[in-house]
Amino acid sequence: MSNFAVIFDMDGVIIDSNNAHRGAIREFLANHGLEIEEESLIRNVFGRTNADWIPFVFGRELAEEELTDYAFEKEAIFRKIFEEEEAFVEGVAEFVYHLKRNEVPIAIGTSAPMDNVAFTLQKLNLENAFDVIVDDAQITFSKPNPEVFIKCAQELGFPTEKCIIFEDSMSGIEAAKRSGAKVIGVTTTHSAYELRECDMTIEDFKDLNMTILKELF
Known part of the structure; x- marks a missing residue:
């Protein structure tokens, strides 16, 4: 040992996976009429949990069910993109x-x-x-x-x-x-x-x- x-x-x-996550985050945000600057993406999103960064980009606290749905949506987009890149x-x-x-x-x-x-x-x-x-x-x-x-x-x-x-x-x-x-x-x-x-x-x-x-x- x-x-x-x-x-x-x-x-x-x-x-x-950064490109796949970047694409997934931008697609997810666009679905909800939002966008994010690259500097903020790197500083406030990469490396953090969905529970941390998703309320940040929406600018408000989210109900647990709402947060769960958003996280599921974003990660489904990510897996679809990454499946093509690997x-x-x-x-x-x-x-x-x-x-x-x-x-x-x-x-x-x-x-x-x-x-x-x-x-x-x-x-x-x-x-x-x-x-x-x-x-x-x-x-x-x-x-x-x-x-x-x-x-x-x-x-x-x-x-x-x-x-x-x-x-x-x-x-x-x-x-x-x-x-x-x-x-x-x-x-x-x-x-x-x-x-x-x-x-x-x-x-x-x-x-x-x-x-x-x-x-x-």
């Missing part, structure tokens, strides 16, 4: 198997709903690969609050200081840093310079291995 654990965000880390971050499946062979406990900590997680893992044939999955329904606070990563670490049985978190969004990286974990930034959403507060940055997973991960501790 490894003396450290690994936690993955999903969107922008396992799947390069843009996975290069080397991620092989890297997950590499961690499994080396007995590293692994988790997903995501702001996405479980339907999207299941959809993604099925596409990658990784349905049974992860020891723990914490999705948006299991957390109270959205990133940059570190709750999702702290919960992953607890369920894996590791202190956050003995975890490595892969993230791509600014809110996710802030959450990961606040948790006390080591943070590897994936440059699908932001440049390496923008992610310079991370312990290291990568473009993809194809050259990553246990030797490199151990050097973080």
